[in-house]
Structure formats: C-alpha cells, structure tokens
Amino acid sequence: MIDELYKPPLALLTDLYQLTMAYGYWKLGRADQQAVFHLFFRKPPFQGGYAVAAGLEQALQYLQQFRFDSSDLEYLASLTGNDDAPLFDQQFLDYLGQLRLSVDIDAVPEGTVVFGQEPLLKVRGPILQCQLLETPLLNLINFQTLIATKSARITTAAGDDPVLEFGLRRAQGIDGALSASRAAYIGGSAATSNVLAGKLLGIPVKGTHAHSWVMSFDTEAEAFAQYAAAMPNNCVFLVDTYDTLDGVRQACEVGKQLRRQGHEMVGIRLDSGDLAYLSIEARQILDEAGFPQAAIVASNDIDENIIASLKSQGSQITIWGIGTKLVTAFDQPALGGVYKLAATQQADGTWQPKIKLSEQAIKTSIPGSLQVRRYHSDGQMLGDMIFDELHGVDPRAMIVDSKDPTRRKRLTHFTATDLLENVMQAGQRVQPEEALTAIRQRARQQLASLHPTIRRFMNPHEYPVGLDIGLHERRDHMIQEARQSQWQGKERTS
Ligand SMILES: Nc1ncnc2c1ncn2[C@@H]1O[C@H](COP(=O)(O)OP(=O)(O)OP(=O)(O)O)[C@@H](O)[C@H]1O
Numbered sequence: 001m002i003d004e005l006y007k008p009p010l011a012l013l014t015d016l017y018q019l020t021m022a023y024g025y026w027k028l029g030r031a032d033q034q035a036v037f038h039l040f041f042r043k044p045p046f047q048g049g050y051a052v053a054a055g056l057e058q059a060l061q062y063l064q065q066f067r068f069d070s071s072d073l074e075y076l077a078s079l080t081g082n083d084d085a086p087l088f089d090q091q092f093l094d095y096l097g098q099l100r101l102s103v104d105i106d107a108v109p110e111g112t113v114v115f116g117q118e119p120l121l122k123v124r125g126p127i128l129q130c131q132l133l134e135t136p137l138l139n140l141i142n143f144q145t146l147i148a149t150k151s152a153r154i155t156t157a158a159g160d161d162p163v164l165e166f167g168l169r170r171a172q173g174i175d176g177a178l179s180a181s182r183a184a185y186i187g188g189s190a191a192t193s194n195v196l197a198g199k200l201l202g203i204p205v206k207g208t209h210a211h212s213w214v215m216s217f218d219t220e221a222e223a224f225a226q227y228a229a230a231m232p233n234n235c236v237f238l239v240d241t242y243d244t245l246d247g248v249r250q251a252c253e254v255g256k257q258l259r260r261q262g263h264e265m266v267g268i269r270l271d272s273g274d275l276a277y278l279s280i281e282a283r284q285i286l287d288e289a290g291f292p293q294a295a296i297v298a299s300n301d302i303d304e305n306i307i308a309s310l311k312s313q314g315s316q317i318t319i320w321g322i323g324t325k326l327v328t329a330f331d332q333p334a335l336g337g338v339y340k341l342a343a344t345q346q347a348d349g350t351w352q353p354k355i356k357l358s359e360q361a362i363k364t365s366i367p368g369s370l371q372v373r374r375y376h377s378d379g380q381m382l383g384d385m386i387f388d389e390l391h392g393v394d395p396r397a398m399i400v401d402s403k404d405p406t407r408r409k410r411l412t413h414f415t416a417t418d419l420l421e422n423v424m425q426a427g428q429r430v431q432p433e434e435a436l437t438a439i440r441q442r443a444r445q446q447l448a449s450l451h452p453t454i455r456r457f458m459n460p461h462e463y464p465v466g467l468d469i470g471l472h473e474r475r476d477h478m479i480q481e482a483r484q485s486q487w488q489g490k491e492r493t494s
C-alpha cells in the first residue's frame with residue numbers, strides 16, 4: 001500500500017481542474033503558448049515577520065519523474081462528464097502520454113529568508129505544463145516552508161540550546177512526518193527522533209526513553225540502573241513518572257554508578273509539571289550531586305512562546321524536545337502560498353504582463369517576469385526589491401510598498417543579490433542536490449542578518465519589501481486600465 005501510493009510517476013498528483021484547463025489549451029491549439037507563473041505567499045505565517053523557504057529539492061525530484069504512464073492514461077480515460085461521455089479525447093491522452101516537461105524554473109535556494117509577495121519559484125514554459133504543475137508545487141513548497149518557519153521561530157526562542165524534533169507520532173501521515181523532519185532541520189532543529197528521516201535524509205537522530213520503560217520495572221531506581229546497564233553511553237533519564245524531584249535524585253545515584261564504570265550520564269528529561277520550577281530545582285540537585293554538566297531536557301506541548309516564557313522565568317532547561325506544535329504548525333496549520341499567472345507570450349514574440357484585480361490591495365497580483373533583489377550592508381539585510389526582468393530595474397532605485405504606495409524607500413549604495421536562481425532549464429535540472437547542512441547553515445546565517453525586531457514573535461517590525469518604482473507605475477497603469485474597461489463593459493451592457 002505504501003509502495004503503491006508513493007511509486008512514481010506522480011503526474012496525477014494534481015487537481016482535476018489543472019487537467020480540464022490543460023485539455024482546453026490543447027483543444028484551442030494553445031498548449032505551447034509560453035507563460036510565466038510565480039509561486040508566493042502573501043503574508044508570513046504565525047503573524048510573524050518572515051518565512052524560511054523549503055521544499056525545493058522535493059519539488060525538483062517531483063519534476064524529474066514527471067510523466068503520465070499507461071495506467072494514468074487508462075484512469076483518465078475512465079473519467080466522464082455529466083453526459084456519461086468521456087471527459088477527455090483519446091488524442092489528448094496520447095498527447096499526455098508523450099508529454100515531457102520543457103519548463104524553465106528559477107527558485108530561491110532553500111533556507112533563504114523570504115517575505116510576502118516575493119516569488120519563491122518562477123515557472124516559465126508552455127502554459128499547459130505550467131498549469132499542470134500548480135498543485136504539486138504548492139503542495140511541496142507550502143508545507144515545508146511553513147514547518148521550516150515554525151522551526152526557525154522555535155530555535156530562535158531556544159537560542160543556543162539544541163531543539164530536538166519529536167513530532168513523528170503527531171505528524172500528518174508518513175510524508176507529513178518526513179517532510180516536517182526535513183523542514184524542521186532546515187529551520188534550525190538539531191536532531192529528530194524519526195529514525196527513517198535519519199536514514200533517508202541524513203538528519204542526526206536522538207532519543208531518550210519513555211515512561212513505559214520506568215513502569216515496566218518495580219522501582220524507578222531499578223529502571224534507571226537497567227537502562228544504564230544496557231546503554232551506558234546514552235543515558236537521559238525520564239524523571240517524572242512518579243515524583244519528579246525524587247526521580248532526579250534517583251538519576252544522580254545511577255549517574256554516580258555510571259561514573260565509577262567510566263561513563264557519564266548525559267542528563268535527565270522533564271515531561272510534565274511546572275517546567276520552570278522543576279528545572280531550577282533539578283539543576284540544584286544535579287549540581288550538588290556533582291553533575292553540573294548534565295543536560296536538562298524538557299518536553300510536553302512546548303512551542304516558541306512557552307520557551308520564551310520559561311526562559312524569562314529563569315528555567316534551567318538546556319535541551320528542548322518539541323513534537324506536536326512544531327510538526328503540525330499547530331497555531332497555523334497551512335501556509336497560504338499561491339501560484340499565479342503573470343505573463344504570456346503573444347504570437348509576435350512579445351510578452352504581455354497579466355494582472356488579477358482584487359478588492360483587497362494585497363490580493364491584486366504583480367504582473368511580469370519577476371526577480372527579487374536583496375540589498376544588504378555590513379551583514380544586515382536592509383530591504384528587498386521585486387522587479388520585472390523584462391524591464392530591468394528603474395534607475396531611480398526606489399521601492400514602493402504594494403499595499404501603501406505612499407511608503408517608499410531608496411535603496412542605493414548597498415550590495416545587492418538576486419534571490420531567484422535558475423534550477424531547471426528546458427525540463428532538465430541544472431543544479432545538483434544541495435546538502436541539507438548547507439541549507440540549514442544558509443537559514444541560520446540569514447536569520448542572523450535580520451534585525452531582531454523583525455524576528456520578534458508578536459507584532460514584528462515589517463521588513464521593507466517593495467516593487468521597483470517602474471514596475472509599480474506600470475502595474476498601477478494596468479489596474480486603472482483594467483478597471484476602466486470593466487466599467488465601459490458594464491455601461492455597454494446596462
Ligand atoms: N512554568 C511554565 N510556564 C509556562 N508554561 C509552562 C510552564 N510549565 C509547563 N508549561 C506548559 O504548560 C502546559 C502544561 O500542560 P498540562 O497541564 O497538560 O501538562 P501537565 O499536567 O503538567 O503534564 P501531563 O498532563 O503531561 O502529565 C504545557 O504546554 C507545558 O509546556
């Protein structure tokens with residue numbers, strides 16, 4: 001069953017409406033019309049000030065295996081419309097059978113800190129292909145970006161203390177667990193309890209023991225002693241099965257025996273009760289017993305806000321075990337990333353920018369073939385400019401806030417980097433897989449170069465992101481024109 005579910009090709013892992021549109025383009029002879037789509041989110045998750053991009057590697061792997069096999073085509077042939085006739089012509093299904101991706105993709109590298117409205121991915125190629133990819137790309141990028149961001153918040157709160165990701169049992173199924181472990185690691189967690197994620201993705205694995213181990217013996221002292229005998233080099237004793245502080249004393253006794261045998265107890269784990277009070281008391285007991293280096297691991301429904309609170313209470317926790325709240329992104333379980341058409345090529349070869357209007361300014365799309373230019377100075381990120389590569393950057397070097405055009409900022413005399421890099425050309429991957437450790441390091445470095453007020457959990461300072469002033473003016477013009485033609489249309493029909 002698991003093998004069957006995840007066996008490529010996975011071209012059917014899309015919404016049916018992508019195939020109904022693909023069919024329409026094919027019938028109209030427009031399948032190969034060139035188009036540009038952008039994948040972006042509008043607002044960072046968790047009411048925060050930033051997000052950490054993740055999931056590109058899995059997206060590229062998806063694209064590399066993309067094709068419809070005969071069983072996919074047989075299934076599509078079985079679909080019918082409301083007249084019970086087949087939904088798709090056989091010639092279209094033959095076309096899908098032959099289809100190989102020829103799109104170009106530019107993407108921000110994983111681990112990049114990104115903001116609302118900025119394309120994380122730009123797909124350029126035949127409109128039929130671009131459209132089919134909307135759903136799988138969103139599926140693959142939205143979730144990992146969400147979890148990498150949650151992990152960045154949690155690890156920021158933890159500071160120099162390691163965060164262990166313990167989420168497998170609460171994750172959204174098998175793939176939800178594996179991709180959450182990967183994204184959590186990108187966002188800064190130090191290890192996972194998920195052994196399969198360790199094997200498949202090379203993430204360090206860590207584990208202590210559960211209450212059941214203690215409960216299976218007559219006494220806690222015996223449980224710790226037997227655990228130490230079995231695994232003297234990995235002793236983190238869970239001390240809260242009966243009486244937490246008594247448990248810490250028992251752990252110290254076994255720690256002393258271990259030391260006599262030439263091993264050192266790693267620490268203890270607290271999994272209930274007042275974690276500030278208990279960690280402070282536990283620290284004192286451990287120190288007095290000669291274990292000032294022993295770690296105090298804490299788990300139990302912890303998130304970034306609880307970490308911050310515990311730290312402000314002077315807690316002595318040194319390692320954080322975080323499951324549910326991390327891998328389910330508990331307080332915001334989905335990132336609202338979207339994938340929008342932004343330009344099409346005309347018969348004469350020129351590109352026509354496309355715009356979608358909305359009552360809400362933030363939902364009016366940004367037309368063109370976009371790139372993001374990031375300005376920095378002295379290791380600090382200062383602002384991002386979204387510009388249209390078809391026009392280049394306006395010499396006025398000014399960004400305009402797309403939500404409030406009165407807010408403008410000049411960006412000159414700084415170093416600039418363009419964030420989107422070419423990762424796929426004519427359907428072929430052109431960048432090798434990046435090491436997860438390098439991606440994690442990129443996230444770490446970029447988070448460090450963000451002003452702390454932007455990293456704040458509550459009501460963060462807004463990082464300056466704006467449209468190149470030329471792009472802003474062209475977009476504004478398109479908005480006015482689109483509104484006007486709508487009014488004229490209404491007048492004609494009324
Ligand atoms: N000092 C503290 N300050 C703020 N939050 C805390 C503090 N100590 C523990 N917490 C958090 O409070 C919540 C306590 O949850 P709950 O009442 O379900 O746990 P418990 O009764 O201590 O343990 P359990 O039910 O697992 O035996 C957890 O989310 C925990 O992380």
Ligand SMILES: O=P(O)(O)OC[C@H]1O[C@H](OP(=O)(O)OP(=O)(O)O)[C@H](O)[C@@H]1O
Nearest residue numbers: 166271299300301302321322323324325
């Ligand atoms: O709390 P999380 O952040 O999800 O971390 C993982 C939790 O999983 C384990 O217990 P489990 O929740 O299975 O049982 P318990 O709550 O009864 O200890 C562990 O003891 C943690 O409490």
Ligand SMILES: O=C(O)c1cccnc1
Nearest residue numbers: 166193206207208209321
């Ligand atoms: O190793 C642990 O302590 C652990 C692993 C998974 C879930 N909770 C705790």
Ligand SMILES: [Mg+2]
Nearest residue numbers: 299300301324
């Ligand atoms: Mg629990």
